[in-house]
Amino acid sequence: MRAVDIITRKRDGYELSREEITNFLQGVVNGTIPDYQAAAWLMAVFLRGMTRRETVDLTLAMAHSGDILDLSDLIPYAVDKHSSGGVGDKTSLVVVPLVAACGVPLAKMSGRALGYSGGTLDKLEAIPGFRVALTGEEFRDLIRRNGIVLAGQSLSLAPADGKLYALRDVTGTVPSLPLIASSIMSKKIAAGANGILLDVKLGSGAFMKTLDEARALAQIMVQIGLDAGRDVTAVLSDMNQPLGEAIGNALEVEEAVHTLRGQGPADFTEHCLVAGSEMLRLAGQGARWTDDAENRALLAEKLRSGEAFEKFKLLASAQGGDTRVLDDTSLLPQAPIVVTYGAKQDGYLSKVDALQAAIAAFDLGAGREKKTDDLDLSVGIKVHVKQGDKVQAGQTLATFYANSAEKLASARVLMDDVFAYSPESVPELPLFYGVIRGSELS
Numbered sequence: 001m002r003a004v005d006i007i008t009r010k011r012d013g014y015e016l017s018r019e020e021i022t023n024f025l026q027g028v029v030n031g032t033i034p035d036y037q038a039a040a041w042l043m044a045v046f047l048r049g050m051t052r053r054e055t056v057d058l059t060l061a062m063a064h065s066g067d068i069l070d071l072s073d074l075i076p077y078a079v080d081k082h083s084s085g086g087v088g089d090k091t092s093l094v095v096v097p098l099v100a101a102c103g104v105p106l107a108k109m110s111g112r113a114l115g116y117s118g119g120t121l122d123k124l125e126a127i128p129g130f131r132v133a134l135t136g137e138e139f140r141d142l143i144r145r146n147g148i149v150l151a152g153q154s155l156s157l158a159p160a161d162g163k164l165y166a167l168r169d170v171t172g173t174v175p176s177l178p179l180i181a182s183s184i185m186s187k188k189i190a191a192g193a194n195g196i197l198l199d200v201k202l203g204s205g206a207f208m209k210t211l212d213e214a215r216a217l218a219q220i221m222v223q224i225g226l227d228a229g230r231d232v233t234a235v236l237s238d239m240n241q242p243l244g245e246a247i248g249n250a251l252e253v254e255e256a257v258h259t260l261r262g263q264g265p266a267d268f269t270e271h272c273l274v275a276g277s278e279m280l281r282l283a284g285q286g287a288r289w290t291d292d293a294e295n296r297a298l299l300a301e302k303l304r305s306g307e308a309f310e311k312f313k314l315l316a317s318a319q320g321g322d323t324r325v326l327d328d329t330s331l332l333p334q335a336p337i338v339v340t341y342g343a344k345q346d347g348y349l350s351k352v353d354a355l356q357a358a359i360a361a362f363d364l365g366a367g368r369e370k371k372t373d374d375l376d377l378s379v380g381i382k383v384h385v386k387q388g389d390k391v392q393a394g395q396t397l398a399t400f401y402a403n404s405a406e407k408l409a410s411a412r413v414l415m416d417d418v419f420a421y422s423p424e425s426v427p428e429l430p431l432f433y434g435v436i437r438g439s440e441l442s
């Protein structure tokens, strides 16, 4: 089976067999298929798409291109979550300890910030000493002892995805639904997940700009789950405006701590309760945690009692983190310059643009362009308002946390495009647009 024949068949719109997909993937990983052929095949997939069967075969071939993490002796039914990436999305910092506090063991692997999306690992590193690079034995030991661990993804998991993603990034083939779906799902399957919550975000600050696109992606991933024997739930959530207030690493840890103590922003707290309830539902496998109202009451109690916060502290201390910064968040990395941004006029906010706010935070140094770039953990922005809020000229809409007057000046200019004003009242944005549960489709 020659690589060029597989490329040609896809180019001409034929459905590839499982064998063709698996052989091609193997060749890409072991280097017998050069990058130029892999890139040509990616473009053919981008243009022709993939059937449901092809997408599942691609996902499983990518998942099995490296090690499969097997924690089944420690966690008989592993629940995981994935966010498609957003602005101010610190959900994992809250829902992982929150759901673990309900007795569900959570062993999660996360990623780093890239472009305008934040990364859970970078946020955790705002806690001095926190180690995200764990050995396989440490990872297992922490889940055995504490029922919670959050670390970087091992390079030996789904190496085909790493290779293909790097090629997609430079060949204009990232925005392909089967390629995105198989990329995300292969990593979750390789990480040993049985039940997976996917937070598929949509809007200006998300990968998927429209509800239709987000729903299509979510449906493909839920279908992959059904065909691959995994229980997948996808929530479709808003990313037109930032989630919560904080954008930036230490600022987001601070907001996560407030939320874990029951004092977080209303939208972010609600987001965590919905995600947490869906994770409990997955963990319950139809036998328990099937009632959202009861799940929410349980989760709210874990916030109120401090158990979720204690679980977060346990996670941090077990991975070398200095938990004094969690008890007193003023000890987190602090930016030297803190100044506010005021409304330009009276009116109702008709836009609080997530992408534009992320660009401003990025300019302050909160994000990274290339994987190797450093980021400043202390800087960022808090956006205190939401679409639909009535504001008065001069009212504080946001606060900058900067490390240089020059960067602050440029962020200030960018910030003008975050907000738009209307004399008429403007509806609030919904937090969620829908839930797709694989268990209800099968």
Ligand code: URA
Binding pocket: 084, 165, 174, 179, 180, 181, 183, 184, 207
């Ligand atoms: N996130 C992933 O992990 N892969 C993609 O292709 C896109 C977003």
